[in-house]
Amino acid sequence: MHVRSVAHMSQTNPVPIREACPPGACTCERDGLLNEAGGDTRVLMLTRQEEKKLIERIENISSYADLKHVEERMQAQLGIVLRITPSGRGVRTVRGFNIQLAERPGLCRKTRQSIPAAVRRCLDKNPDIAYALLDAHDLLGAG
Template sequence: MSDPEADMRPLAIDRRQEMRLIERIERIDTYADLRHVQELIRRNIGAELHIAPGPNEVRTLRGIIIVLEEKPGLCKKVRQSVPAAVRKRLQEKPEIAYAILDAGDLFGAA
């Protein structure tokens, strides 16, 4: 159940917290860990981190859409730096990108 008061609270993420979040993203090792970080972002910041294969053919990591939901009080810089950190980690750990594609039934059995 969604807490209406949680949706109304102002976001309070300062530069130090942003750097801690980026450092946490840089330590992601598995798809399950990525999902856990998505949950932490949702719970602590109140914004969703959407990661999904794009609507067209996915040939490179650019084909995976990574967006941090826009929320009042969440600056543009954070909304750009978090997806950039995730994309960088996916480049370092391609098995996580494959798991994202698999979760979208790209490699699933027919």
């Protein structure tokens, strides 16, 4: 097995990492990240099973504070940066939000699609979170 354990984990207890995508199906650069000395491999701990749990967790977010907490945990534990910004053309529905994951080696193409889709479903179910996002960007005209 050519896969090495995540750098900051014990060599005797390797952490499961995401399996490689089929050749040509993704541009995640997983193998390059694994071969890079000192590379930040935390994102590879998001196995397909763990991604399903994360998607479920995001879909069940019920408040703006909870959304911010999940964002912080994703960044701290996996190095994944989630950006949610209102569109420059205005926000009439949740489609008016730009929801993206910052590009980084090891982040699967499907993950870059599934997490924003889960956030969008969360916002659909919880309009109060969408309003809080707008307020955080000072788009509700507090002044």
